[in-house]
Amino acid sequence: MSDKPMVDLPPECWELIFNLVGHHRHFEPLSVVCRQFLAISNRLRVSLTVSDQTVLFLPRLFQRFQHLRKIDLSEFHGDLEGPLSQIAKSGLDLEAINLSNQRNLPLDGLRKLGSNMKNLRSLTCSKSGSLLDFHLFVIATSFPSLEELDISYPEHEHCYSLSGLADSGRFPAVTDSGVYALSMKLKNLIKINLSGNSFIHDKSLMVLSSNCASLREIAVQDCAFITQSALAFVISCARELRSISASEIWLPFKDVGFEQSFVYAKALCDINLSTSFVADELLYSIVEACLPLNKLTLAHCDGFTFAGISLLLAKYQCLSFLNLEGVSFLTDQNIVELSKFFSMLTSINLSLCSKLTNSTFFTILKRCHFLNEVKMERTNVGEEDFAADIVVNHRVKSLNLARNCKLGDGSVKKFAAVCPNLQQLNLSSCSKVTGESVVEIFKRCREIRRLEINQCSGIKGLVIDFELSKLEEISAKGSGINNEALAVIGKRSCRLLHLDLAGCLNVTAKGVKEVVQSCRLLREINLKCCDNVNAGIVAWMVFSRPSLRKIIPPCGFASAESQINLFLRHGCLVCEGQHFKGHGKPPLI
Incomplete structure (x- = not known):
């Protein structure tokens, strides 16, 4: 690696050029050109995804990427206390953190994070296990600058009695008390997703709209106890409201209060009423309200007719x-x-x-x-x-x-x-x-x-005699695609990044080798349930294709922890039994 690029430009100019490249996954080839390019790519990296394996390297990653603004821990499945403590001590100035898919949210870890991340604006805790009111109390106290909060679809393992209480006797869910605490502390809240919290009631929406003056987006999909009365209150009172998303709401004939609420919604531009009963009269009231509407979702809704939807679309x-x-x-x-x-x-x-x-x-x-x-x-x-x-x-x-x-x-x-x-x-x-x-x-x-x-x-087979110069991702799970097709794809797809072959029984190690050898930019490949692919090919792939960052191996793959760590030191995460993320995910390191 040289000290300087062949063309000597100021660092600011090179940063502009790098930004034209797009996603930071394209920075890696540039970073090996010279030390200056490496420094620029490190400086421009603003997001990081942490997995079970990469968590061991967090101190080094934080030292290398000192301008990180977003960290995603949704793929990490261990004890969250350690990573949160390291993030808190990292000196980073984070704006967003994703803690989704966690079995538990450690209170001490949240407090440490909040005490050091004063500018955190977005917190995502979707699909978190055992999410309770006292988690919301800690979030409200620790992150007073939050503007976006997602606590949707908590995954509780408790068994509920017919009364809605857990057999253990305590209430294992988010309730109106927890939401009230959020509304009292998070005065800058702009966006909140409460979807899937089955034990919140109308009171939660009312206190949010009353106490959070800047609230613009509310989502309450699959909240069984939310009624049209609460939606009417929110739409009437939250004058900054841009987006409302609810489901399974009974919006009956002649509900005057709900219909009239739209008159006050001067900023409402996005309405989602999926799987609700929506009468034509409600659509007529939206027409009469003259909203700045530009997004409308009536997926799986009943109650309205062609006349109703026709009149609404004619208006908007x-x-x-x-x-x-x-x-x-x-x-x-x-x-x-x-x-x-x-x-x-x-x-x-x-x-x-x-x-x-x-x-x-x-x-x-x-x-x-x-x-x-x-x-x-x-x-x-x-x-x-x-x-x-x-x-x-x-x-x-x-x-x-x-x-x-x-x-x-x-x-x-x-x-x-x-x-x-x-x-x-x-x-x-x-x-x-x-x-x-x-x-x-x-x-x-x-x-x-x-x-x-x-x-x-x-x-099955493909006959292609021209270049696929833009193709980056193919998902062919359970398809009939064969070795010959893979060879053609490899030969013609110079920019292929993601390849999902899970369950492709016509594929063997020969076809996989063809595509891995040819696709010099390949980053992720999924061979889960490819029964005719020899598991021994994994090591060959890691060492033959340096660009690979993630492999889901075929059945029969078994490796010692030392070998997995060796693969990781070569920059490739071999993760048995995990889902293939593919499109839209940033590289791991």
Whole structure:
């Protein structure tokens, strides 16, 4: 490694250049060029994911990356007290920490963290075991500057009696008392997610909206005791409220209090009422309120009709996000009529609308000029009725067509032709799709970065004679993909980073070697349940491909702790039995 780069520029200029590269996972090749590039990449690294193995190296990592702002401990499964103590003593100025998926949140660790991280703005404790009121008391006292708090879906192991109390006699859940403590201490709170906390009542929402004047986002999905009365109070009183998310709310006919509350919601732009009973009268009240609405979710809702949703969409033609998943009455003709109001949509979800066919897909592509994302999972897409006036939409980047049993090669080819700038495509569990479709997708959509073909047994071999210069991730769990296809992927995909082959029975060590040898940037590979891949290939992969950062080995892999640590010192985490994270996760070190 040299002391200086070949082109001598001020460090500020190099930082600007590095930032153009994008995600910090791309910094690693640059960091080995020279010491100055190493220092710059270290300085620009702002987030770190900690696992069971990497926790041993925390002091060294904190010393190397001194500008970290976010730490994610959701993949760590040991005693959290030690890591929290090290983070507290690190001297870092953190803005966000993720403590999700923990069996327990140590109170002393939280206190130490709070005493040293005065500027912490975001705390995530989703899916934490044994989350109780006294955890909220400590959080409220220790982190007075919090702006975002997620305590959603706690995982309690206690057994409840019919009265809602644990058999042990104590109340093993978050209650209104804990939320009240948060509301009294966290005066800067902007966003809170209470979803899945089954024992909070209307009182919790009322004290939050009364005491937290800056509150903008509230989520109470799957909170059984929250009623429309509390939602009406929040919408009326929280004048800064931008987003409200609730589910399983009974919003009956002639609920005057709830309907009138929208008149006061001058800032409300995002409404999510999933799996609720929503009468047309409520939709009419939203129309009359003249909100700055740009996001609407009515997924799996009952009670409203086509007339109700039509009137609402006619009023709010500036919607950018619309989720009508599971609205079963929708037909292709309904979408033709509604699409007149879709001119500003960037994302639409019509999954589980079983009456919708190819006609709907081509209609929204034609009418939605700003569309970026389309979800039509488990619909009736696949019917070969192609419209005569099909238009090409260059803006669509993400398309989810998973679990469409009628979807075959003919439709997929046509979809690829009209969405040439696709970057993400999901065809999982489409049994009629073959390798012919995949080749056509790669040929037509040269911007494709992520392809999901999980459980596609019809996809086996691939014949590709051109470069896949943008492809970064393939998820092919349980597919029919074989060694020959892997060899082609390896040869043509120079930027492949993530490869998920879990349960691919047509793959052997030969195919894995082909792709690992060819893909010089490969960072993660999942071989879980690949019964025909010899477990002995793991060591070969670690030492043959220095870019690898995570391997989930095939069945039969057994290794001593010393060998696992040796792999880790080479920069690769070999993690048996763990889930493959893949897309969107930062590298481990």
